[in-house]
Amino acid sequence: MVVLNRIYTRSGDDGTTSLGSGARRKKYDLRVAAYGTLDEANAVLGLVRLHTAADPALDAALSRIQNDLFDVEADLCLAEKGPGGARLTVTDAQVAWLEGEIDRLNTDLAPLKSFILPGGSAASAYLHLARTVCRRAERIMVELRDVPDEDVSEASLKYVNRLSDYLFVAGRYANDKGAADVLWAPGQNR
DSSP, rough: OOSOSOOOOOOOTSSSEEEETSSSTTTOOHHHHHHHHHHHHHHHHHHHTTOTTHEEEEEEHHHHHHHHHHHHHHHHOOSOOGGGGOOOOOOOHHHHHHHHHHHHHHHOOOSSSEEESOSSSHHHHHHHHHHHHHHHHHHHHHHEEEEEETTHHHHHHHHHHHHHHHHHHHHHTTTTTTTOOOOOTTTTOO
């Protein structure tokens, strides 16, 4: 279990940070950027949850996702096997759960006839913000995976890819099941 007795250590004053293995990396390192960006997405989900208490199923799913994101972050932070030889990461079962949640939410939504503009409700706008941060994290993870001698687990990459899809569908769902979606009107202001 993680124990945080001291919040500041001064060890990062030189522009480096410590991975879970103890290895030091520059704070702009792709690995640090990947898990830091997922942490940002998780913080946005915290904002979303300020507006989802009225929907216990959606709020519970978001709570589970917040916890799962820490598993992905741990995977990226450790970058190697953890205690007992197992690497802490999400699993294909967690990816399948996300897919089930996407399908569950999507059954109540009318098909899209245009692109969605973020808005309509606070929860939806924050879900779209979380989606865009999640997509940025995914791009960083793919870039990291392509660096020689770096590794990103396939399950983590799949989870983050699927999560952005979930956040899109959840954003529509949070907009009165799509009824309050703000649709793009191409060329409207020419």
